[in-house]
Amino acid sequence: MDKLSALKMFVATAEHGSFSRAAQQLGKTPSALTKAVSHLEAELGARLFERSTRRTLLTEVGRLYLETARQVLQRLQEVNEEILQLQHGLQGSLKITAPLAFGRAFLDEACASFLDEYPQISLHIDLCDEFVDLLESGYDLALREGHDDLPGQIARVVGNNRLALCASPDYLARNPAPVTPQTLDQHHWLLYHHADLSREFWWVERDGQRLSLPQPSRPRLKSDNYDLLLAGALAGCGLLHTPLWSAAPYLADGRLVRLMADYEIDPDAFGSHILAVYPSHRRATAKVAAFIDFISAFLRQRGLS
CATH class of the missing domain: 3.40.190.290 (D-Maltodextrin-Binding Protein; domain 2)
Known part of the structure; x- marks a missing residue:
């Protein structure tokens, strides 16, 4: 059994809470997913799910294993993207969250310019004023006002917030x-x-x-x-x-x-900086670093850094 495929099937089952729904999403049969998870359980010597006719729930071991499995799959995806970028230039997609007001103020123009400079990168921008947990949400990057001392995150100053x-x-x-x-x-x-x-x-x-x-x-x-x-x-x-x-x-x-x-x-509670923030367990990939450098230069050219 391919370990990487088994990890993907385990994560999908955990996220959907069902072998059948996960199988449908992956385009596989429920029995294939059951076999993959059973292989992982045999290797670990512990059950990952409590199964019944009505529900499939993670065990305590399963919850611990899920966190690591997600990180492994995420890191492998990032490495694959970095290798492609070394071979063919920057490409792929970036998922970014930012405050609503950033859109009208500068982010709309900055994103258009970024896409023009990097034609092989696509952007997914969500603007909202609610706090977004980067460790859970799947965003590559957040633009925020102020300070960010949350564990597990790296913040870089890209502009000022006077x-x-x-x-x-x-x-x-x-x-x-x-x-x-x-x-x-x-x-x-x-x-x-x-x-x-x-x-x-x-x-x-x-x-x-x-x-x-x-x-x-x-x-x-x-x-x-x-x-x-x-x-x-x-x-x-x-x-x-x-x-x-x-x-x-x-x-x-x-x-x-x-x-x-x-x-x-005096700066208000949001602090005196505009920050680019990303999860510390993900290295700043080339495309993330490119966007951070671009937005920093964009704001500096307008006297806002």
Whole structure:
């Protein structure tokens, strides 16, 4: 019995919870999968599944073996891809997750440019603001804000996450009160709502002096969707704390104006960096390294690193 094929059939059975469903997915017969798993059990001297007429469940030994089997199959796939890349250039697919706001701000343009430079690589990009466990989800790479000290992951800084206070020229024309630490309560605010962010105050610094400024208690618009708030700021609805990676093109073309620019705003709970993160048990394959280098250079060219 081919050990590699047996491992694939074992993993498929564990993931589907059924020999018949796994066999259908692999294009094999249930008896072939049963024989493969039995071969592994005989080799180990322990049962991998508890079988009954209604269900197939992993034993404690099976759960331990499954984790290692997945890693072995994943590493073999990566090695095969690396060998192909050495022989034929970078190719294959990359599965990436990133925050929603990255898409509109820079990732859409960066991905298009990357695909143009690497025509044999395909991208699968999922944008979501929920935390994604890279060890369980099958993603090759995550782009994230802030810091990442989770075990089993490697993080590389690819850009900065500095904050700016911005508003549109239309809003400022209709609300001529100066924007200073003393007049913030005289203005309309657009507030990003997130469980990890403080709802009480934010810190700024100028000439070595730090100030704690209260968050607006009654914002004009509050949302957990940053793109909605950015659209509101561009439409003249109020002041918005925004990352410079998002505001940069609108500051450049005049659709937004930076306020209190002589104050350095402390990074929020997301931290001061944009990170590329991948599981430490997978080496940075050539295609992953190429994407990280590309996005880092892309952000650096725009003054965002």
